[in-house]
Amino acid sequence: MAISVQIECINKRPRLDPHERISSIGGRNADGKRWKLSLDAAIEGIEQGKWTFWTLGGGQRANVVIAYHNMNKYLKTVADGAQPDNLLALPECPA
Numbered sequence: 180m181a182i183s184v185q186i187e188c189i190n191k192r193p194r195l196d197p198h199e200r201i202s203s204i205g206g207r208n209a210d211g212k213r214w215k216l217s218l219d220a221a222i223e224g225i226e227q228g229k230w231t232f233w234t235l236g237g238g239q240r241a242n243v244v245i246a247y248h249n250m251n252k253y254l255k256t257v258a259d260g261a262q263p264d265n266l267l268a269l270p271e272c273p274a
Contacts, residue, residue, distance in 0.1 A: 181225075186234045186243060188272035190215075200253050204232070205272035215272055222252050236265030 187206040191199055205215035216224070222245055224230040232243035234256060241256035243266065256265040 181228050181231045183231050183233065186232050186266065187269065189266055189269045190272050191267070200251070201266060203272060204254070204266075213273065218254065221254060234265050234269060236268065241265045 185206050186204045188204070189201045190203040190205075191201045201218055203215055203217050204221050205213060207213055221230070221232065225232070225245055232254070233240050234243060235241070236256065243254050243256055245252050246255045247253075254266060
Protein backbone atom coordinates (compact mmCIF):
# COMPACT_ATOMS: atom_id res chain seq x y z
CA MET A 180 0.00 0.00 0.00
CA ALA A 181 1.48 3.32 -1.08
CA ILE A 182 1.96 6.04 1.53
CA SER A 183 0.24 9.33 0.61
CA VAL A 184 2.67 12.24 1.06
CA GLN A 185 2.15 15.99 0.72
CA ILE A 186 4.78 17.93 -1.23
CA GLU A 187 5.28 21.37 0.35
CA CYS A 188 8.37 22.66 -1.46
CA ILE A 189 10.57 22.07 -4.51
CA ASN A 190 14.07 22.84 -5.74
CA LYS A 191 14.48 23.95 -9.33
CA ARG A 192 17.04 26.06 -11.16
CA PRO A 193 16.60 28.52 -12.69
CA ARG A 194 13.61 29.10 -10.44
CA LEU A 195 11.47 31.11 -12.87
CA ASP A 196 12.05 29.00 -16.01
CA PRO A 197 8.93 26.82 -16.48
CA HIS A 198 10.83 24.46 -18.80
CA GLU A 199 13.54 23.44 -16.34
CA ARG A 200 13.00 20.25 -14.39
CA ILE A 201 12.34 20.09 -10.68
CA SER A 202 15.44 18.57 -9.08
CA SER A 203 13.95 17.68 -5.70
CA ILE A 204 10.75 17.77 -3.67
CA GLY A 205 10.22 18.09 0.05
CA GLY A 206 7.83 18.43 2.92
CA ARG A 207 7.37 17.56 6.59
CA ASN A 208 6.70 14.28 8.35
CA ALA A 209 3.91 13.97 10.89
CA ASP A 210 6.46 14.80 13.62
CA GLY A 211 7.38 18.07 11.84
CA LYS A 212 10.79 16.86 10.68
CA ARG A 213 11.65 17.95 7.14
CA TRP A 214 12.24 15.43 4.35
CA LYS A 215 13.62 15.88 0.86
CA LEU A 216 13.85 13.51 -2.13
CA SER A 217 15.59 13.84 -5.46
CA LEU A 218 13.31 13.82 -8.48
CA ASP A 219 14.65 10.41 -9.51
CA ALA A 220 14.03 8.91 -6.05
CA ALA A 221 10.47 10.31 -6.00
CA ILE A 222 9.70 8.90 -9.46
CA GLU A 223 11.18 5.53 -8.51
CA GLY A 224 9.10 5.47 -5.33
CA ILE A 225 5.91 6.15 -7.29
CA GLU A 226 6.74 3.47 -9.86
CA GLN A 227 7.45 0.93 -7.11
CA GLY A 228 4.17 1.73 -5.35
CA LYS A 229 5.97 3.09 -2.28
CA TRP A 230 4.48 6.61 -2.36
CA THR A 231 1.76 8.73 -3.89
CA PHE A 232 2.29 12.47 -3.77
CA TRP A 233 -0.07 15.43 -3.66
CA THR A 234 0.03 19.14 -2.99
CA LEU A 235 -2.38 21.95 -2.22
CA GLY A 236 -3.12 24.66 -4.76
CA GLY A 237 -5.74 27.32 -4.15
CA GLY A 238 -6.98 25.31 -1.17
CA GLN A 239 -7.59 22.26 -3.36
CA ARG A 240 -5.73 18.96 -3.25
CA ALA A 241 -3.95 18.13 -6.51
CA ASN A 242 -2.49 14.68 -7.07
CA VAL A 243 1.02 14.43 -8.50
CA VAL A 244 1.71 12.07 -11.41
CA ILE A 245 4.63 11.06 -13.58
CA ALA A 246 4.60 12.66 -17.03
CA TYR A 247 6.92 12.39 -20.02
CA HIS A 248 8.53 14.98 -22.27
CA ASN A 249 11.08 13.98 -24.93
CA MET A 250 11.44 10.58 -23.23
CA ASN A 251 12.28 12.23 -19.87
CA LYS A 252 10.16 11.60 -16.80
CA TYR A 253 9.06 14.48 -14.61
CA LEU A 254 6.42 15.19 -11.96
CA LYS A 255 3.34 17.31 -12.48
CA THR A 256 -0.02 17.78 -10.85
CA VAL A 257 -3.16 16.41 -12.43
CA ALA A 258 -4.67 19.20 -14.51
CA ASP A 259 -6.91 21.34 -12.33
CA GLY A 260 -6.82 24.60 -14.27
CA ALA A 261 -4.55 26.29 -11.72
CA GLN A 262 -1.82 28.50 -13.19
CA PRO A 263 1.03 28.24 -12.61
CA ASP A 264 1.23 24.49 -12.10
CA ASN A 265 0.69 23.69 -8.41
CA LEU A 266 4.16 22.15 -8.05
CA LEU A 267 5.96 25.03 -9.73
CA ALA A 268 4.15 27.52 -7.47
CA LEU A 269 5.54 25.89 -4.30
CA PRO A 270 8.31 27.65 -2.34
CA GLU A 271 11.94 26.63 -2.51
CA CYS A 272 12.95 23.82 -0.12
CA PRO A 273 15.51 24.81 2.51
CA ALA A 274 19.06 23.65 1.88
